[in-house]
Amino acid sequence: MDAREVLEQVKSGGISVEEAERYFQKQPYEEMGYAKLDTYREIRSGFPEVVFCSRKADVHLKNIYKRLYEENGEVFGTRASVRQYEVVQEVLPQVVYDDVSHILKIEAKDKTRIGEIAVCTAGTADIPVAEEAAQTAEYFGANVNRIYDVGVSGIHRMLSHLDVIQRANCVVAVAGMEGALASVLGGLVSRPVIAVPTSVGYGASMNGLSALLTMINSCANGIAVVNIDNGYGAGYIATQINRLAVKGE
Incomplete structure:
Protein backbone atom coordinates (compact mmCIF):
# COMPACT_ATOMS: atom_id res chain seq x y z
CA MET A 1 0.00 0.00 0.00
CA ASP A 2 1.09 3.57 -0.58
CA ALA A 3 0.62 6.34 2.01
CA ARG A 4 -2.75 7.43 0.64
CA GLU A 5 -4.11 3.89 0.72
CA VAL A 6 -3.03 3.53 4.34
CA LEU A 7 -4.82 6.73 5.29
CA GLU A 8 -7.96 5.68 3.39
CA GLN A 9 -7.89 2.35 5.22
CA VAL A 10 -7.71 4.15 8.56
CA LYS A 11 -10.56 6.43 7.54
CA SER A 12 -12.79 3.50 6.53
CA GLY A 13 -11.89 1.46 9.59
CA GLY A 14 -10.04 -1.18 7.57
CA ILE A 15 -6.93 -0.88 9.73
CA SER A 16 -6.25 0.61 13.13
CA VAL A 17 -4.30 3.77 13.88
CA GLU A 18 -1.64 1.58 15.50
CA GLU A 19 -1.24 -0.49 12.33
CA ALA A 20 -0.95 2.66 10.25
CA GLU A 21 1.63 4.01 12.67
CA ARG A 22 3.75 0.88 12.25
CA TYR A 23 3.59 1.35 8.47
CA PHE A 24 4.90 4.91 8.66
CA GLN A 25 7.60 3.94 11.14
CA GLU A 107 1.82 -6.71 -13.77
CA ALA A 108 -1.38 -5.99 -11.88
CA LYS A 109 -4.40 -7.14 -13.89
CA ASP A 110 -6.74 -4.30 -12.91
CA LYS A 111 -4.44 -1.49 -14.01
CA THR A 112 -6.00 1.69 -15.44
CA ARG A 113 -4.14 3.40 -18.26
CA ILE A 114 -4.47 7.07 -19.15
CA GLY A 115 -3.49 9.49 -21.91
CA GLU A 116 -1.61 8.55 -25.04
CA ILE A 117 2.04 8.11 -26.02
CA ALA A 118 3.33 7.34 -29.52
CA VAL A 119 6.43 5.16 -29.83
CA CYS A 120 7.96 5.27 -33.31
CA THR A 121 10.93 3.44 -34.80
CA ALA A 122 12.99 4.14 -37.88
CA GLY A 123 13.40 0.43 -38.62
CA THR A 124 12.38 -3.04 -37.51
CA ALA A 125 15.83 -3.56 -35.96
CA ASP A 126 15.05 -0.73 -33.50
CA ILE A 127 11.99 -2.53 -32.10
CA PRO A 128 13.72 -4.16 -29.07
CA VAL A 129 14.63 -0.72 -27.67
CA ALA A 130 11.22 0.67 -28.65
CA GLU A 131 9.46 -2.19 -26.87
CA GLU A 132 11.45 -1.46 -23.72
CA ALA A 133 10.12 2.11 -23.91
CA ALA A 134 6.55 1.11 -24.79
CA GLN A 135 6.23 -1.59 -22.14
CA THR A 136 7.76 0.67 -19.50
CA ALA A 137 5.15 3.34 -20.25
CA GLU A 138 2.35 0.77 -20.22
CA TYR A 139 3.52 -0.68 -16.91
CA PHE A 140 3.48 2.80 -15.38
CA GLY A 141 -0.07 3.42 -16.60
CA ALA A 142 0.03 5.01 -20.05
CA ASN A 143 -1.74 4.05 -23.26
CA VAL A 144 0.81 3.47 -26.03
CA ASN A 145 0.46 3.50 -29.81
CA ARG A 146 3.28 1.71 -31.66
CA ILE A 147 4.26 3.02 -35.09
CA TYR A 148 7.17 0.89 -36.29
CA ASP A 149 9.42 0.94 -39.37
CA VAL A 150 8.66 4.52 -40.47
CA GLY A 151 12.18 5.85 -41.02
CA VAL A 152 13.30 8.56 -43.42
CA SER A 153 14.18 6.17 -46.24
CA GLY A 154 10.42 5.86 -46.80
CA ILE A 155 8.96 8.88 -45.06
CA HIS A 156 5.51 8.37 -46.61
CA ARG A 157 5.09 5.45 -44.20
CA MET A 158 5.34 7.80 -41.23
CA LEU A 159 3.13 10.46 -42.81
CA SER A 160 0.30 7.92 -43.19
CA HIS A 161 0.22 7.66 -39.36
CA LEU A 162 0.66 11.36 -38.66
CA ASP A 163 -2.78 11.85 -37.12
CA VAL A 164 -2.03 9.24 -34.44
CA ILE A 165 1.41 10.70 -33.77
CA GLN A 166 0.21 14.31 -33.56
CA ARG A 167 -2.54 13.61 -31.02
CA ALA A 168 -0.16 11.87 -28.58
CA ASN A 169 0.87 13.72 -25.42
CA CYS A 170 4.46 12.67 -26.04
CA VAL A 171 6.36 11.03 -28.90
CA VAL A 172 9.27 8.62 -28.50
CA ALA A 173 11.49 8.43 -31.60
CA VAL A 174 13.76 5.37 -31.68
CA ALA A 175 16.39 5.26 -34.42
CA GLY A 176 19.83 3.94 -35.24
CA MET A 177 21.91 4.54 -38.38
CA GLU A 178 22.04 8.36 -38.69
CA GLY A 179 19.14 8.95 -36.27
CA ALA A 180 17.22 11.40 -38.46
CA LEU A 181 13.72 10.28 -37.43
CA ALA A 182 13.68 12.42 -34.28
CA SER A 183 14.36 15.62 -36.24
CA VAL A 184 11.60 14.85 -38.73
CA LEU A 185 9.08 14.17 -35.97
CA GLY A 186 10.21 17.24 -34.04
CA GLY A 187 9.23 19.40 -36.99
CA LEU A 188 5.77 17.86 -37.29
CA VAL A 189 4.35 17.68 -33.76
CA SER A 190 3.46 20.20 -31.04
CA ARG A 191 4.32 17.87 -28.14
CA PRO A 192 7.69 16.85 -26.67
CA VAL A 193 9.77 14.32 -28.61
CA ILE A 194 12.10 11.98 -26.71
CA ALA A 195 14.84 10.75 -29.02
CA VAL A 196 16.40 7.34 -28.38
CA PRO A 197 19.55 6.55 -30.39
CA THR A 198 20.11 2.84 -30.92
CA SER A 199 23.28 0.88 -31.60
CA VAL A 200 21.82 -0.33 -34.93
CA GLY A 201 23.99 0.45 -37.95
CA TYR A 202 27.20 -0.17 -39.87
CA GLY A 203 30.74 0.59 -38.71
CA ALA A 204 30.68 4.39 -38.95
CA SER A 205 27.56 4.47 -36.80
CA MET A 206 29.97 3.65 -33.94
CA ASN A 207 27.42 1.57 -32.01
CA GLY A 208 24.88 4.38 -31.83
CA LEU A 209 27.21 7.36 -31.36
CA SER A 210 26.37 8.78 -34.80
CA ALA A 211 22.63 8.66 -34.05
CA LEU A 212 23.23 10.19 -30.61
CA LEU A 213 25.18 13.12 -32.09
CA THR A 214 22.56 13.69 -34.80
CA MET A 215 19.79 13.82 -32.21
CA ILE A 216 21.71 16.12 -29.86
CA ASN A 217 22.49 18.47 -32.76
CA SER A 218 18.93 18.51 -34.15
CA CYS A 219 17.66 21.90 -35.30
CA ALA A 220 14.06 20.85 -34.63
CA ASN A 221 12.52 22.21 -31.43
CA GLY A 222 11.20 20.24 -28.47
CA ILE A 223 13.57 17.26 -28.67
CA ALA A 224 15.20 15.71 -25.62
CA VAL A 225 17.71 12.87 -25.97
CA VAL A 226 18.37 9.86 -23.73
CA ASN A 227 21.37 7.55 -23.79
CA ILE A 228 22.06 4.96 -26.49
CA ASP A 229 19.58 2.04 -26.34
CA ASN A 230 17.92 3.52 -23.21
CA GLY A 231 14.33 2.60 -23.98
CA TYR A 232 13.50 2.40 -20.28
CA GLY A 233 14.61 6.00 -19.68
CA ALA A 234 12.53 7.23 -22.61
CA GLY A 235 9.43 5.31 -21.48
CA TYR A 236 9.76 6.68 -17.95
CA ILE A 237 10.08 10.32 -19.05
CA ALA A 238 7.27 9.91 -21.58
CA THR A 239 5.02 8.62 -18.79
CA GLN A 240 5.81 11.65 -16.62
CA ILE A 241 4.95 13.99 -19.51
CA ASN A 242 1.78 12.04 -20.24
CA ARG A 243 0.65 12.29 -16.60
CA LEU A 244 1.17 16.05 -16.60
CA ALA A 245 -0.76 16.40 -19.86
CA VAL A 246 -3.73 14.39 -18.56
CA LYS A 247 -3.69 16.29 -15.27
CA GLY A 248 -3.76 19.60 -17.15
CA GLU A 249 -6.73 18.72 -19.32
Missing part, protein backbone atom coordinates in the same frame (compact mmCIF):
# COMPACT_ATOMS: atom_id res chain seq x y z
CA LYS A 26 9.24 1.63 8.60
CA GLN A 27 12.61 2.84 7.38
CA PRO A 28 12.48 4.27 3.82
CA TYR A 29 14.37 1.28 2.42
CA GLU A 30 14.70 -2.41 3.19
CA GLU A 31 18.21 -3.67 3.91
CA MET A 32 19.05 -6.96 2.21
CA GLY A 33 22.84 -6.76 2.53
CA TYR A 34 23.51 -6.97 -1.22
CA ALA A 35 20.67 -4.54 -2.01
CA LYS A 36 18.72 -1.75 -0.36
CA LEU A 37 15.19 -1.90 -1.72
CA ASP A 38 13.75 1.59 -2.10
CA THR A 39 10.27 0.76 -0.81
CA TYR A 40 9.31 4.44 -0.47
CA ARG A 41 10.24 5.40 -4.04
CA GLU A 42 6.64 5.44 -5.26
CA ILE A 43 5.67 7.73 -2.39
CA ARG A 44 8.42 10.19 -3.38
CA SER A 45 8.35 9.96 -7.16
CA GLY A 46 5.07 8.32 -8.12
CA PHE A 47 6.81 5.23 -9.54
CA PRO A 48 7.97 2.08 -7.73
CA GLU A 49 11.53 0.79 -7.98
CA VAL A 50 12.47 -1.08 -11.17
CA VAL A 51 15.09 -3.84 -11.35
CA PHE A 52 18.06 -3.66 -13.73
CA CYS A 53 18.57 -7.40 -14.15
CA SER A 54 21.80 -7.60 -16.14
CA ARG A 55 24.81 -8.97 -14.22
CA LYS A 56 22.87 -9.65 -11.01
CA ALA A 57 23.62 -12.95 -9.25
CA ASP A 58 20.80 -15.48 -9.49
CA VAL A 59 20.11 -15.63 -5.77
CA HIS A 60 20.12 -11.84 -5.48
CA LEU A 61 17.74 -11.38 -8.41
CA LYS A 62 15.38 -14.07 -7.14
CA ASN A 63 15.13 -12.55 -3.68
CA ILE A 64 14.79 -8.97 -4.96
CA TYR A 65 11.91 -9.94 -7.27
CA LYS A 66 10.16 -11.88 -4.53
CA ARG A 67 10.41 -9.03 -2.03
CA LEU A 68 9.33 -6.31 -4.46
CA TYR A 69 6.35 -8.39 -5.52
CA GLU A 70 5.36 -8.90 -1.88
CA GLU A 71 5.64 -5.15 -1.31
CA ASN A 72 3.88 -3.83 -4.42
CA GLY A 73 1.82 -6.68 -5.88
CA GLU A 74 3.75 -6.31 -9.15
CA VAL A 75 7.36 -6.02 -10.24
CA PHE A 76 9.18 -4.86 -13.36
CA GLY A 77 12.73 -5.49 -14.56
CA THR A 78 14.78 -4.62 -17.64
CA ARG A 79 17.69 -6.26 -19.52
CA ALA A 80 16.86 -9.75 -18.30
CA SER A 81 18.05 -12.99 -19.89
CA VAL A 82 16.14 -16.22 -20.49
CA ARG A 83 18.17 -17.83 -17.70
CA GLN A 84 17.15 -15.06 -15.29
CA TYR A 85 13.52 -15.60 -16.27
CA GLU A 86 13.85 -19.28 -15.37
CA VAL A 87 15.51 -18.39 -12.05
CA VAL A 88 12.79 -15.93 -11.01
CA GLN A 89 10.07 -18.30 -12.21
CA GLU A 90 11.18 -20.75 -9.52
CA VAL A 91 9.77 -18.44 -6.82
CA LEU A 92 7.23 -16.47 -8.88
CA PRO A 93 5.66 -18.84 -11.44
CA GLN A 94 3.43 -16.08 -12.82
CA VAL A 95 6.35 -13.91 -13.98
CA VAL A 96 6.28 -13.05 -17.70
CA TYR A 97 9.33 -12.66 -19.98
CA ASP A 98 9.40 -10.82 -23.31
CA ASP A 99 12.32 -11.99 -25.43
CA VAL A 100 12.15 -8.91 -27.68
CA SER A 101 12.46 -6.19 -25.03
CA HIS A 102 14.10 -8.47 -22.42
CA ILE A 103 11.59 -7.25 -19.84
CA LEU A 104 10.73 -9.53 -16.91
CA LYS A 105 7.56 -8.55 -15.08
CA ILE A 106 4.46 -9.32 -13.09
Whole structure:
Protein backbone atom coordinates (compact mmCIF):
# COMPACT_ATOMS: atom_id res chain seq x y z
CA MET A 1 0.00 0.00 0.00
CA ASP A 2 1.09 3.57 -0.58
CA ALA A 3 0.62 6.34 2.01
CA ARG A 4 -2.75 7.43 0.64
CA GLU A 5 -4.11 3.89 0.72
CA VAL A 6 -3.03 3.53 4.34
CA LEU A 7 -4.82 6.73 5.29
CA GLU A 8 -7.96 5.68 3.39
CA GLN A 9 -7.89 2.35 5.22
CA VAL A 10 -7.71 4.15 8.56
CA LYS A 11 -10.56 6.43 7.54
CA SER A 12 -12.79 3.50 6.53
CA GLY A 13 -11.89 1.46 9.59
CA GLY A 14 -10.04 -1.18 7.57
CA ILE A 15 -6.93 -0.88 9.73
CA SER A 16 -6.25 0.61 13.13
CA VAL A 17 -4.30 3.77 13.88
CA GLU A 18 -1.64 1.58 15.50
CA GLU A 19 -1.24 -0.49 12.33
CA ALA A 20 -0.95 2.66 10.25
CA GLU A 21 1.63 4.01 12.67
CA ARG A 22 3.75 0.88 12.25
CA TYR A 23 3.59 1.35 8.47
CA PHE A 24 4.90 4.91 8.66
CA GLN A 25 7.60 3.94 11.14
CA LYS A 26 9.24 1.63 8.60
CA GLN A 27 12.61 2.84 7.38
CA PRO A 28 12.48 4.27 3.82
CA TYR A 29 14.37 1.28 2.42
CA GLU A 30 14.70 -2.41 3.19
CA GLU A 31 18.21 -3.67 3.91
CA MET A 32 19.05 -6.96 2.21
CA GLY A 33 22.84 -6.76 2.53
CA TYR A 34 23.51 -6.97 -1.22
CA ALA A 35 20.67 -4.54 -2.01
CA LYS A 36 18.72 -1.75 -0.36
CA LEU A 37 15.19 -1.90 -1.72
CA ASP A 38 13.75 1.59 -2.10
CA THR A 39 10.27 0.76 -0.81
CA TYR A 40 9.31 4.44 -0.47
CA ARG A 41 10.24 5.40 -4.04
CA GLU A 42 6.64 5.44 -5.26
CA ILE A 43 5.67 7.73 -2.39
CA ARG A 44 8.42 10.19 -3.38
CA SER A 45 8.35 9.96 -7.16
CA GLY A 46 5.07 8.32 -8.12
CA PHE A 47 6.81 5.23 -9.54
CA PRO A 48 7.97 2.08 -7.73
CA GLU A 49 11.53 0.79 -7.98
CA VAL A 50 12.47 -1.08 -11.17
CA VAL A 51 15.09 -3.84 -11.35
CA PHE A 52 18.06 -3.66 -13.73
CA CYS A 53 18.57 -7.40 -14.15
CA SER A 54 21.80 -7.60 -16.14
CA ARG A 55 24.81 -8.97 -14.22
CA LYS A 56 22.87 -9.65 -11.01
CA ALA A 57 23.62 -12.95 -9.25
CA ASP A 58 20.80 -15.48 -9.49
CA VAL A 59 20.11 -15.63 -5.77
CA HIS A 60 20.12 -11.84 -5.48
CA LEU A 61 17.74 -11.38 -8.41
CA LYS A 62 15.38 -14.07 -7.14
CA ASN A 63 15.13 -12.55 -3.68
CA ILE A 64 14.79 -8.97 -4.96
CA TYR A 65 11.91 -9.94 -7.27
CA LYS A 66 10.16 -11.88 -4.53
CA ARG A 67 10.41 -9.03 -2.03
CA LEU A 68 9.33 -6.31 -4.46
CA TYR A 69 6.35 -8.39 -5.52
CA GLU A 70 5.36 -8.90 -1.88
CA GLU A 71 5.64 -5.15 -1.31
CA ASN A 72 3.88 -3.83 -4.42
CA GLY A 73 1.82 -6.68 -5.88
CA GLU A 74 3.75 -6.31 -9.15
CA VAL A 75 7.36 -6.02 -10.24
CA PHE A 76 9.18 -4.86 -13.36
CA GLY A 77 12.73 -5.49 -14.56
CA THR A 78 14.78 -4.62 -17.64
CA ARG A 79 17.69 -6.26 -19.52
CA ALA A 80 16.86 -9.75 -18.30
CA SER A 81 18.05 -12.99 -19.89
CA VAL A 82 16.14 -16.22 -20.49
CA ARG A 83 18.17 -17.83 -17.70
CA GLN A 84 17.15 -15.06 -15.29
CA TYR A 85 13.52 -15.60 -16.27
CA GLU A 86 13.85 -19.28 -15.37
CA VAL A 87 15.51 -18.39 -12.05
CA VAL A 88 12.79 -15.93 -11.01
CA GLN A 89 10.07 -18.30 -12.21
CA GLU A 90 11.18 -20.75 -9.52
CA VAL A 91 9.77 -18.44 -6.82
CA LEU A 92 7.23 -16.47 -8.88
CA PRO A 93 5.66 -18.84 -11.44
CA GLN A 94 3.43 -16.08 -12.82
CA VAL A 95 6.35 -13.91 -13.98
CA VAL A 96 6.28 -13.05 -17.70
CA TYR A 97 9.33 -12.66 -19.98
CA ASP A 98 9.40 -10.82 -23.31
CA ASP A 99 12.32 -11.99 -25.43
CA VAL A 100 12.15 -8.91 -27.68
CA SER A 101 12.46 -6.19 -25.03
CA HIS A 102 14.10 -8.47 -22.42
CA ILE A 103 11.59 -7.25 -19.84
CA LEU A 104 10.73 -9.53 -16.91
CA LYS A 105 7.56 -8.55 -15.08
CA ILE A 106 4.46 -9.32 -13.09
CA GLU A 107 1.82 -6.71 -13.77
CA ALA A 108 -1.38 -5.99 -11.88
CA LYS A 109 -4.40 -7.14 -13.89
CA ASP A 110 -6.74 -4.30 -12.91
CA LYS A 111 -4.44 -1.49 -14.01
CA THR A 112 -6.00 1.69 -15.44
CA ARG A 113 -4.14 3.40 -18.26
CA ILE A 114 -4.47 7.07 -19.15
CA GLY A 115 -3.49 9.49 -21.91
CA GLU A 116 -1.61 8.55 -25.04
CA ILE A 117 2.04 8.11 -26.02
CA ALA A 118 3.33 7.34 -29.52
CA VAL A 119 6.43 5.16 -29.83
CA CYS A 120 7.96 5.27 -33.31
CA THR A 121 10.93 3.44 -34.80
CA ALA A 122 12.99 4.14 -37.88
CA GLY A 123 13.40 0.43 -38.62
CA THR A 124 12.38 -3.04 -37.51
CA ALA A 125 15.83 -3.56 -35.96
CA ASP A 126 15.05 -0.73 -33.50
CA ILE A 127 11.99 -2.53 -32.10
CA PRO A 128 13.72 -4.16 -29.07
CA VAL A 129 14.63 -0.72 -27.67
CA ALA A 130 11.22 0.67 -28.65
CA GLU A 131 9.46 -2.19 -26.87
CA GLU A 132 11.45 -1.46 -23.72
CA ALA A 133 10.12 2.11 -23.91
CA ALA A 134 6.55 1.11 -24.79
CA GLN A 135 6.23 -1.59 -22.14
CA THR A 136 7.76 0.67 -19.50
CA ALA A 137 5.15 3.34 -20.25
CA GLU A 138 2.35 0.77 -20.22
CA TYR A 139 3.52 -0.68 -16.91
CA PHE A 140 3.48 2.80 -15.38
CA GLY A 141 -0.07 3.42 -16.60
CA ALA A 142 0.03 5.01 -20.05
CA ASN A 143 -1.74 4.05 -23.26
CA VAL A 144 0.81 3.47 -26.03
CA ASN A 145 0.46 3.50 -29.81
CA ARG A 146 3.28 1.71 -31.66
CA ILE A 147 4.26 3.02 -35.09
CA TYR A 148 7.17 0.89 -36.29
CA ASP A 149 9.42 0.94 -39.37
CA VAL A 150 8.66 4.52 -40.47
CA GLY A 151 12.18 5.85 -41.02
CA VAL A 152 13.30 8.56 -43.42
CA SER A 153 14.18 6.17 -46.24
CA GLY A 154 10.42 5.86 -46.80
CA ILE A 155 8.96 8.88 -45.06
CA HIS A 156 5.51 8.37 -46.61
CA ARG A 157 5.09 5.45 -44.20
CA MET A 158 5.34 7.80 -41.23
CA LEU A 159 3.13 10.46 -42.81
CA SER A 160 0.30 7.92 -43.19
CA HIS A 161 0.22 7.66 -39.36
CA LEU A 162 0.66 11.36 -38.66
CA ASP A 163 -2.78 11.85 -37.12
CA VAL A 164 -2.03 9.24 -34.44
CA ILE A 165 1.41 10.70 -33.77
CA GLN A 166 0.21 14.31 -33.56
CA ARG A 167 -2.54 13.61 -31.02
CA ALA A 168 -0.16 11.87 -28.58
CA ASN A 169 0.87 13.72 -25.42
CA CYS A 170 4.46 12.67 -26.04
CA VAL A 171 6.36 11.03 -28.90
CA VAL A 172 9.27 8.62 -28.50
CA ALA A 173 11.49 8.43 -31.60
CA VAL A 174 13.76 5.37 -31.68
CA ALA A 175 16.39 5.26 -34.42
CA GLY A 176 19.83 3.94 -35.24
CA MET A 177 21.91 4.54 -38.38
CA GLU A 178 22.04 8.36 -38.69
CA GLY A 179 19.14 8.95 -36.27
CA ALA A 180 17.22 11.40 -38.46
CA LEU A 181 13.72 10.28 -37.43
CA ALA A 182 13.68 12.42 -34.28
CA SER A 183 14.36 15.62 -36.24
CA VAL A 184 11.60 14.85 -38.73
CA LEU A 185 9.08 14.17 -35.97
CA GLY A 186 10.21 17.24 -34.04
CA GLY A 187 9.23 19.40 -36.99
CA LEU A 188 5.77 17.86 -37.29
CA VAL A 189 4.35 17.68 -33.76
CA SER A 190 3.46 20.20 -31.04
CA ARG A 191 4.32 17.87 -28.14
CA PRO A 192 7.69 16.85 -26.67
CA VAL A 193 9.77 14.32 -28.61
CA ILE A 194 12.10 11.98 -26.71
CA ALA A 195 14.84 10.75 -29.02
CA VAL A 196 16.40 7.34 -28.38
CA PRO A 197 19.55 6.55 -30.39
CA THR A 198 20.11 2.84 -30.92
CA SER A 199 23.28 0.88 -31.60
CA VAL A 200 21.82 -0.33 -34.93
CA GLY A 201 23.99 0.45 -37.95
CA TYR A 202 27.20 -0.17 -39.87
CA GLY A 203 30.74 0.59 -38.71
CA ALA A 204 30.68 4.39 -38.95
CA SER A 205 27.56 4.47 -36.80
CA MET A 206 29.97 3.65 -33.94
CA ASN A 207 27.42 1.57 -32.01
CA GLY A 208 24.88 4.38 -31.83
CA LEU A 209 27.21 7.36 -31.36
CA SER A 210 26.37 8.78 -34.80
CA ALA A 211 22.63 8.66 -34.05
CA LEU A 212 23.23 10.19 -30.61
CA LEU A 213 25.18 13.12 -32.09
CA THR A 214 22.56 13.69 -34.80
CA MET A 215 19.79 13.82 -32.21
CA ILE A 216 21.71 16.12 -29.86
CA ASN A 217 22.49 18.47 -32.76
CA SER A 218 18.93 18.51 -34.15
CA CYS A 219 17.66 21.90 -35.30
CA ALA A 220 14.06 20.85 -34.63
CA ASN A 221 12.52 22.21 -31.43
CA GLY A 222 11.20 20.24 -28.47
CA ILE A 223 13.57 17.26 -28.67
CA ALA A 224 15.20 15.71 -25.62
CA VAL A 225 17.71 12.87 -25.97
CA VAL A 226 18.37 9.86 -23.73
CA ASN A 227 21.37 7.55 -23.79
CA ILE A 228 22.06 4.96 -26.49
CA ASP A 229 19.58 2.04 -26.34
CA ASN A 230 17.92 3.52 -23.21
CA GLY A 231 14.33 2.60 -23.98
CA TYR A 232 13.50 2.40 -20.28
CA GLY A 233 14.61 6.00 -19.68
CA ALA A 234 12.53 7.23 -22.61
CA GLY A 235 9.43 5.31 -21.48
CA TYR A 236 9.76 6.68 -17.95
CA ILE A 237 10.08 10.32 -19.05
CA ALA A 238 7.27 9.91 -21.58
CA THR A 239 5.02 8.62 -18.79
CA GLN A 240 5.81 11.65 -16.62
CA ILE A 241 4.95 13.99 -19.51
CA ASN A 242 1.78 12.04 -20.24
CA ARG A 243 0.65 12.29 -16.60
CA LEU A 244 1.17 16.05 -16.60
CA ALA A 245 -0.76 16.40 -19.86
CA VAL A 246 -3.73 14.39 -18.56
CA LYS A 247 -3.69 16.29 -15.27
CA GLY A 248 -3.76 19.60 -17.15
CA GLU A 249 -6.73 18.72 -19.32
